[in-house]
Amino acid sequence: MNSASDPATWVAQHGDALFRYALMKMRDEAQAEDMVQETFLAALKARERFSGQSSEKTWLIGILKHKIIDHFRKHKREQSSDDIESLTEQLDQQFDHTGHWSIPMRTWQAPEQAHENREFWKVFAACIAYLPDHLADLFILREIKGLSSEEICKLLEISTTNNMWVMLSRARMRLRGCLDARWFNL
Amino acid sequence: MLSCKETGELLSQEMDRKLSFSERLGLRFHLFICKTCSCYDKQLQFVARSARRLMRPDKENQGIPPLSNEAGSRISSAIKQQLDKEKK
Numbered sequence: 001m002n003s004a005s006d007p008a009t010w011v012a013q014h015g016d017a018l019f020r021y022a023l024m025k026m027r028d029e030a031q032a033e034d035m036v037q038e039t040f041l042a043a044l045k046a047r048e049r050f051s052g053q054s055s056e057k058t059w060l061i062g063i064l065k066h067k068i069i070d071h072f073r074k075h076k077r078e079q080s081s082d083d084i085e086s087l088t089e090q091l092d093q094q095f096d097h098t099g100h101w102s103i104p105m106r107t108w109q110a111p112e113q114a115h116e117n118r119e120f121w122k123v124f125a126a127c128i129a130y131l132p133d134h135l136a137d138l139f140i141l142r143e144i145k146g147l148s149s150e151e152i153c154k155l156l157e158i159s160t161t162n163n164m165w166v167m168l169s170r171a172r173m174r175l176r177g178c179l180d181a182r183w184f185n186l
Numbered sequence: 187m188l189s190c191k192e193t194g195e196l197l198s199q200e201m202d203r204k205l206s207f208s209e210r211l212g213l214r215f216h217l218f219i220c221k222t223c224s225c226y227d228k229q230l231q232f233v234a235r236s237a238r239r240l241m242r243p244d245k246e247n248q249g250i251p252p253l254s255n256e257a258g259s260r261i262s263s264a265i266k267q268q269l270d271k272e273k274k
Contacts, residue, residue, distance in 0.1 A: 008262070012258075016253050095194075101222045165202060169194070176226070
């Protein structure tokens with residue numbers, strides 16, 4: 001085929017594949033759906049240029065990949081004030097001048113039981129959503145989607161793995177704190 | 187001797203990279219003597235386990251779901267709208 005197929009059939013032909021790909025990287029189904037829609041609309045505009053060099057699906061996935069990168073780039077721009085220096089500073093605030101914890105660390109009673117409680121998962125999801133966008137993106141890609149450090153640094157345009165580690169540490173620390181305050185020690 | 191701050195950092199990094207022998211030694215020693223960090227360690231592990239479980243398909247959700255019918259219709263309409271605009 002040397003040209004794109006009828007766009008009216010795209011959702012039926014490619015919707016699932018694009019959605020599943022997007023869901024691997026996006027925070028939730030709503031975001032993944034947005035990415036799929038943006039991809040199809042961009043492909044619509046560009047369909048004259050589709051020469052059939054690759055399969056139509058490959059072409060669409062390529063557009064989707066760019067949309068995803070743009071999405072993360074936008075989050076990064078919005079968070080320009082939350083750079084590595086300020087993250088390191090925030091980390092520092094959890095400790096006193098001798099390097100000891102300056103916040104209370106309360107034990108959690110039978111934490112595994114929380115997993116059986118539907119309310120817990122709502123609180124956990126809310127804690128993730130409460131993170132600044134770029135930290136949430138990072139945490140989700142690393143812990144939930146299981147991407148490697150290299151893939152993540154590339155996708156989120158994080159310049160060094162060291163920066164990524166500082167960000168992840170901050171994200172994990174905040175999530176722990178959030179669960180502590182909103183579930184285990186209400 | 188590692189500080190609690192350094193320990194907290196290493197505990198997080200341990201989840202993403204292999205620690206050196208001396209880092210691991212320092213870490214284990216600090217955790218042995220510091221109840222606060224030991225507590226933090228357990229809680230970080232719990233957060234990580236919880237995140238992994240989010241990935242686990244439950245009974246209603248066998249694996250990664252396909253595009254929902256509602257979303258599919260919505261997106262098809264958006265495509266049709268754009269196509270109709272072009273015809274004008």
